[in-house]
Amino acid sequence: AQKITQTQPGMFVQEKEAVTLDCTYDTSDQSYGLFWYKQPSSGEMIFLIYQGSYDEQNATEGRYSLNFQKARKSANLVISASQLGDSAMYFCAMREPGGSYIPTFGRGTSLIVHP
């Protein structure tokens, strides 16, 4: 079974608009961590945001926020005020005790921001 599911292979958004990238996860652990990474065309992996399973508030980092719905096991990334430089692949990942804390990644979502 997939541990991390990203159902949107590609997304398009107009510059300055907000966009939500979906991520659902599967775990039987109570304590786990969720991460989002950005991979621009240059190829490097850039850490964006982290959400702990016991964090009561949704994580925010600048224009990035994580819409964490624990009961639904979803951890969607919201990018506000999209910029052209946000065009990239976005990967959701999880660390959990049942997986020996080894980060597991989804297949990613390609985001294209239109001017």
Place this chain on the structure above:
Amino acid sequence: NAGVMQNPRHLVRRRGQEARLRCSPMKGHSHVYWYRQLPEEGLKFMVYLQKENIIDESGMPKERFSAEFPKEGPSILRIQQVVRGDSAAYFCASSPTNANTGELFFGEGSRLTVL
């Protein structure tokens, strides 16, 4: 504080040759992870190492692939007798902890092309 350093950035090998990929983790990080990324796909876990120990190699093919993280020097991912299917980007990441909260810091990747 230097980030995760990987070299070479690009490597071309003919079928049957050996490929050696090197990774120096961030200073103070003792947990090293190798991932493989095929075109249009996410990151697939290969191996998790600490100094002088392979902790988890469940994602590594049983043959031709090996990894080490010696007491001194970088971590090495070695692929013997490469085949065309080994062509991929290989990412190394390091983390200060192996826990829910530890984000991964990635290198820029090594792109292997097998002719």
